[in-house]
Amino acid sequence: MRSIDLSAAVWRKSSYSNPDGGQCVEVADDFAPVVPVRDSKTPRGPVLVFPASGWSSFVTAIKGGQLNG
Numbered sequence: 381m382r383s384i385d386l387s388a389a390v391w392r393k394s395s396y397s398n399p400d401g402g403q404c405v406e407v408a409d410d411f412a413p414v415v416p417v418r419d420s421k422t423p424r425g426p427v428l429v430f431p432a433s434g435w436s437s438f439v440t441a442i443k444g445g446q447l448n449g
Contacts, residue, residue, distance in 0.1 A: 386416055386427060393420060407435075 389408035397404040397420070404420035415435040418427045430438070441447050 384411065384414065384416065384429060386411075389416060391418065391420070391423070 386408065389411070391406040391408050394405040394407065406418050406420045406423075408416045411429075413432045414429045415432050416427050416429050417435075419425060438447075
């Protein structure tokens with residue numbers, strides 16, 4: 381597996397994150413063909429890296445209400 385240098389990543393908080401500071405997901409753009417994702421409460425913690433196409437499908441499903449539990 382190839383390592384990705386995220387030291388210069390600019391993270392943005394998901395608009396679906398909790399406004400009170402909990403359940404915050406951040407993503408970093410400009411790493412095509414992948415999307416790095418992390419928990420904003422642990423910025424030095426682990427980062428999950430998803431294929432851009434998979435992340436796009438996930439976001440579309442969330443916006444369409446397909447994953448509401």
